[in-house]
Amino acid sequence: MSNAYTSFTPKFQFRVTAEDVDPVGGFFWDGRSDTAELQALGPLLNKLEMNNKDAASVVRKIASAPYAQMFKDEFGSQIFNNPSLAFQKIGVAIAAFERTSALQPFSSKYDQFIQGKAKFTPQETNGMKVFMDANKGNCASCHTMNPSSPKPSDSLFTDFAFYATGIPRNMAIPRNANPSFYDLGLCGPDRTKPALTSNVPANISIEKFCGTFRMTSLRNTAERKAWMHNGFFKDLRDVVSFYATRNSDPKRWYGPKGIPNDLPSAYVGNIVSDRVPFNRPASAGPALTEREIDDVLAFLKTLSDAPAQPQGPEVPPLVGVKNNPFGR
Ligand code: HEC
The missing domain is CATH 1.10.760.10 (Cytochrome c-like domain)
Structure with missing residues (x-):
């Protein structure tokens, strides 16, 4: 599924009306994650997708990335000392990005x-x-x-x-x-x-x-x-x-x-x-x-968005990131 417009997805629930009972909401095709924060963590560990060994190994990669300081500024200077909390915060950061106009223009x-x-x-x-x-x-x-x-x-x-x-x-x-x-x-x-x-x-x-x-x-x-x-x-x-x-x-x-x-x-x-x-x-x-x-x-x-602008105002500059996807 595309991540564009994903932040409008409600939590998984059963919708009961006079005519019908329908399962509604949740992320992934089978609705298995309740929030965008949890959804974002799935592909990082999925063997068929990014296949990282475990949460701690993903966190080690973030901790040595050029934007590690930005992560600490947001979630606390000690955040990398608690890998399971840091892993959850990766989901929080990605979901925040998904709520910006970059993903729902x-x-x-x-x-x-x-x-x-x-x-x-x-x-x-x-x-x-x-x-x-x-x-x-x-x-x-x-x-x-x-x-x-x-x-x-x-x-x-x-x-x-x-x-x-x-x-x-x-x-x-x-x-x-x-x-x-x-x-x-x-x-x-x-x-x-x-x-x-x-x-x-x-x-x-x-x-x-x-x-x-x-x-x-x-x-x-x-x-x-x-x-x-x-x-x-x-x-x-x-x-x-x-x-x-x-x-x-x-x-x-x-x-x-x-x-x-x-x-x-x-x-x-x-x-x-x-x-x-x-x-x-x-x-x-x-x-x-x-x-x-x-x-x-x-x-x-007619439902396709205009091509993305190279310089979205909500994307912070990623100082020192080589080949960063935002082109600056
Ligand atoms: C009964 C509800 C229903 C109706 C009516 C319906 N759709 Fe869908 N549509 C779905 C569901 C559910 C899916 C996802 C199904 C799946 O992948 O198993 C879907 C998927 C799609 C997709 C694929 C989207 C993707 O990202 O892969 C397209 C395109 C689409 N529908 C177009 C249409 C068009 C055009 C019509 C009218 C001719 C239509 N749908 C009528 C329920 C419906």
């Missing part, structure tokens, strides 16, 4: 548009219409937005809820070579199943949410190289086509059997099938025409 064409500073092309306008139309894309029913509010944070393009949408299995992931391995998102294996809270009706079991993953913001989605929790899609147009044809042409996505292939059969029933565009019988055909798919794609591209 709201500088996209869409943001200009809602403030009356830019006009959409006819194609972008139609794409937004299809995106919002409850009988067409219905994308905005999940990827929430409010174009009549000039406040960009009213359009985060996610309500942070978890769904199983039936993403096809990605065979390029090594652990997927084992046919009995499944990534069940909220039900693990990278986390333990969350306990149901007292607001959840007694007839609901956690099994109902196995295979669900947290919805991302669509801000900057056109800048990605791969989409969805397992990176199955390599082309954004295919993502939109998937939404349009999952029900009408399942063989295109799941192979000759045409049944969702990345969940054990016990959980296939958890896949969303009760709302547009996922509630159509195959005989009804695609939910969107090829032209509408192109239009939605054009709209999604």
